Amino acid sequence: xxxxxxxxxxxxxxxxxxxxxxxxxxxxxxxxxxxxxxxxxxxxxxxxxxxxxxxxxxxxxxxxxxxxxxxxxxxxxxxxxxxxxxxxxxxxxxxxxxxxxxxxxxxxxxxxxxxxxxxxxxxxxxxxxxxxxxxxxxxxxxxxxxxxxxxxxxxxxxxxxxxxxxxxxxxxxxxxxxxxxxxxxxxxxxxxxxxxxxxxxxxxxxxxxxxxxxxxxxxxxxxxxxxxxxxxxxxxxxxxxxxxxxxxxxxxxxxxxxxxxxxxxxxxxxxxxxxxxxxxxxxxxxxxxxxxxxxxxxxxxxxxxxxxxxxxxxxxxxxxxxxxxxxxxxxxxxxxxxxxxxxxxxxxxxxxxxxxxxxxxxxxxxxxxxxxxxxxxxxxxxxxxxxxxxxxxxxxxxxxxxxxxxxxxxxxxxxxxxxxxxxxxxxxxxxxxxxxxxxxxxxxxxxxxxxxxxxxxxxxxxxxxxxxxxxxxxxxxxxxxxxxxxx
RNA sequence: GGCGGCGUACCCAAGUGGCUAAGGGAGCAGUCUGCAAAACUGCCAUUCAGCGGUUCGAAUCCGCUCGCCGCCUCCA
Numbered sequence: 031x032x033x034x035x036x037x038x039x040x041x042x043x044x045x046x047x048x049x050x051x052x053x054x055x056x057x058x059x060x061x062x063x064x065x066x067x068x069x070x071x072x073x074x075x076x077x078x079x080x081x082x083x084x085x086x087x088x089x090x091x092x093x094x095x096x097x098x099x100x101x102x103x104x105x106x107x108x109x110x111x112x113x114x115x116x117x118x119x120x121x122x123x124x125x126x127x128x129x130x131x132x133x134x135x136x137x138x139x140x141x142x143x144x145x146x147x148x149x150x151x152x153x154x155x156x157x158x159x160x161x162x163x164x165x166x167x168x169x170x171x172x173x174x175x176x177x178x179x180x181x182x183x184x185x186x187x188x189x190x191x192x193x194x195x196x197x198x199x200x201x202x203x204x205x206x207x208x209x210x211x212x213x214x215x216x217x218x219x220x221x222x223x224x225x226x227x228x229x230x231x232x233x234x235x236x237x238x239x240x241x242x243x244x245x246x247x248x249x250x251x252x253x254x255x256x257x258x259x260x261x262x263x264x265x266x267x268x269x270x271x272x273x274x275x276x277x278x279x280x281x282x283x284x285x286x287x288x289x290x291x292x293x294x295x296x297x298x299x300x301x302x303x304x305x306x307x308x309x310x311x312x313x314x315x316x317x318x319x320x321x322x323x324x325x326x327x328x329x330x331x332x333x334x335x336x337x338x339x340x341x342x343x344x345x346x347x348x349x350x351x352x353x354x355x356x357x358x359x360x361x362x363x364x365x366x367x368x369x370x371x372x373x374x375x376x377x378x379x380x381x382x383x384x385x386x387x388x389x390x391x392x393x394x395x396x397x398x399x400x401x402x403x404x405x406x407x408x409x410x411x412x413x414x415x416x417x418x419x420x421x422x423x424x425x426x427x428x429x430x431x432x433x434x435x436x437x438x439x440x441x442x443x444x445x446x447x448x449x450x451x452x453x454x455x456x457x458x459x460x461x462x463x464x465x466x467x468x469x470x471x472x473x474x475x476x477x478x479x480x481x482x483x484x485x486x487x488x489x490x491x492x493x494x495x496x497x498x499x500x501x502x503x504x505x506x507x508x509x510x511x512x513x514x515x516x517x
Numbered sequence: 518g519g520c521g522g523c524g525u526a527c528c529c530a531a532g533u534g535g536c537u538a539a540g541g542g543a544g545c546a547g548u549c550u551g552c553a554a555a556a557c558u559g560c561c562a563u564u565c566a567g568c569g570g571u572u573c574g575a576a577u578c579c580g581c582u583c584g585c586c587g588c589c590u591c592c593a
Contacts, residue, residue: 041521059593067593074593104591187520188589235591257593258522264592288593289522295586298593326541327530332523332586342529342542349541352555384531392531396540403540403557410549410557486551493553504554511555 033088033386035253036330038261038285039185043388048252049283054085054092055247057282058139059239059256059264062099063123064108066307067130069320069335070257070291070298076321076438077288077329077389078255079136083436084385094139095246097239098124101146101232106221116222117146130308133317135438141246145238149224152233152241155275156213156226164274168204170216170229174236176209179270185285186262211267213237236267240281243272254282258289258330289332291324306335314458316450319344321439325391341516346399347439347447348516353402354430355444356409357423359508364423374425377401381433391437398433398440401426448513455514459500470501474510477503 033046048054058078061071078096085092100120109116124144131138145152156172159165165174176182176190183189193209212234217223223230233241243251249272256265265285272281290297293304311320323343327333357364384393405426412419434441460466477492493503500515 061593062591070593072593077593102591186588189519192519193589259588259592262520262588263590290587290593292586297587300592322541323529330522331530334529336529338542339529345543346541349555356556390531393539396531399540406556407558413556481551484551490552502554505550505552506555 033085034388035284035286036388037283038287039280039282044284046284048090049250052090054090054253055251056082056085056092056094056253056255057239057243057247057251058094058096058254059260060096060098060142061123061127062102062104063120063127064102064105065123066309067123067127068291068298069306069308069311069324071127072130072134072308072311072320073291073324073329073333074255074257074288075131075136076134076324078286079438080325080329080391080436081253081255081286081389082137082139083438084389087436093141093247095141095143095242096139097242098127098142098144099235099238100124100144101222102235120144120146133312134308134321135317137438143242143246145233145242148238148242148245149233151245152237153214153224153226155241155244155271156237158275159213159271162274164270165213166206167228170214170231171204171212172214172228173205173210174213174267174271175207176211176270177207179274180279181273182270183266185269186266188262188266211236211263213271236264237271239264240268240271240275243268244276249276249278250280251282253284253286255286255288258287261285261287288329292332292334294336295334311335311340312454314454315340315344316347316447316454318439318442318447318450319347322347322395325437325439326395327392329389329391344451344516348451350399350402350440351442351444351447353405353409355448357405357427358444360409361412361420361423364420364427367420367424377425378429378432381429385436394433394437398430401429452514455500455516459514470496470499470512474503474512478510481505 034043035046036043056078058074061067075096078094082092082094098120101116105116105120109119112119156165159174160167160172164178165172183193190209214226214228214231214237215234216229216231221232223232243254254265254268269281273279291306292298293306296302296304298305308320319340320343323335323339324333326343333339381394381397384390384397387393405423408419408422408426430440456466473492473496477489480486480488480492496503496512497515501512502515504511504513
């Protein structure tokens with residue numbers, strides 16, 4: 031059994047067979063950079079990051095391209111509002127997006143082209159479309175003739191005639207059909223522009239992805255990803271453009287679409303005012319908790335973002351890293367001994383089978399936590415019997431490493447995780463207070479003194495006082511450890 | 518109106534024809550601990566929105582009903 035993926039084009043899971051041996055060309059629609067990215071962008075980026083990592087893990091030679099849409103109406107509008115050049119605004123949010131991606135542990139794709147760096151190819155494809163009779167020019171605009179496309183509506187399951195009758199599209203008299211869409215837009219005064227055979231103008235939205243795909247990956251590709259909302263019209267239009275420009279079909283062999291992040295069961299939208307930015311979410315929670323939350327459901331299902339979900343994810347992560355820490359402390363050999371992971375096929379292959387089944391990360395996470403439980407059990411037993419049985423533990427460590435390599439979680443040093451956790455936690459209980467750490471540590475030392483003197487009443491008072499502040503104490507063999515309560 | 522999806526315990530969430538319905542969070546009890554915490558052990562869905570059908574066998578397939586959501590317009 032190999033990898034199977036759900037293909038939006040056919041509506042079912044299919045065996046994944048790349049077009050050329052083990053080479054995979056993959057393209058994912060990136061953000062339009064006119065504002066900070068929200069957790070919906072995070073979900074798409076993380077979902078396809080896992081796809082990318084897993085394909086490489088399965089030894090495919092993957093070339094992954096994700097674009098930045100750095101020129102469009104929203105960017106121009108926002109730039110005008112802020113009184114800055116559109117290019118500068120776009121650059122600012124490209125940088126912000128990259129920072130967010132790094133925080134989330136999203137690997138950089140092999141190519142990250144910008145629309146504005148691909149104008150030459152966009153013009154070339156547009157010209158080809160005109161030459162082949164699929165597009166027409168009106169007053170410096172160029173439109174694509176949807177009715178000329180073969181198989182239009184196949185991806186989204188739409189029928190052209192029904193689309194037209196129910197169209198809510200503003201009627202532009204210059205288009206010969208309301209369904210036609212712009213490949214090239216003549217620039218209005220004050221807007222950015224590029225020289226073209228049809229005059230000064232800028233690209234339409236859909237064409238840039240077709241052009242960047244061709245430029246960086248080729249005329250046809252294996253995987254194309256994006257959010258579910260891009261299926262229509264964006265991806266439908268991309269297919270029409272690319273296939274009619276190159277004469278090669280299918281443009282994309284496997285279409286993969288991720289589900290939405292909802293807030294209170296409703297889609298995030300500017301009009302509802304319920305957008306959750308990545309950085310706002312990361313103010314109080316570790317980035318790994320956000321990533322774990324995103325990977326705890328299947329990538330195609332809708333997920334509901336809430337503070338509680340993030341807290342649950344954080345609690346789960348703490349459980350994981352506490353266990354890892356225990357192994358490090360109590361059975362260090364397990365960390366260093368090389369264990370042949372495939373020597374324990376039944377426990378290991380279940381994670382491969384889960385991933386092979388359309389990237390079932392939720393199931394893999396379940397398996398990882400089952401192993402967390404085994405590890406703790408072994409450690410308890412070792413403690414009771416005073417011996418270090420590390421072979422099984424080294425298998426578990428290897429399993430964590432393998433799963434972590436394609437999930438992009440579970441692969442920090444425990445100390446680093448707890449450090450980040452502490453930082454986020456402290457910022458919640460004392461937003462601007464400095465010296466809080468010293469204060470806590472002083473109290474902890476005082477309590478240890480009290481305990482040594484068997485003054486348990488004072489010790490308990492100090493513990494209660496700290497708990498009120500949101501600090502939890504744990505008395506371990508190595509001394510008292512404090513941490514910030516989740517909330 | 519057209520197209521698509523979903524409904525699994527207190528919450529989140531895997532499982533899509535056949536072993537005891539994963540896992541996380543919360544809760545309850547026990548072990549450990551000065552007491553806690555953590556960890557471990559046990560408990561927590563004879564049942565998968567409801568009804569009917571197919572089948573030796575269904576949470577999983579089919580039909581209907583109810584409820585929720587998305588796309589059809591810029592959107593991850």
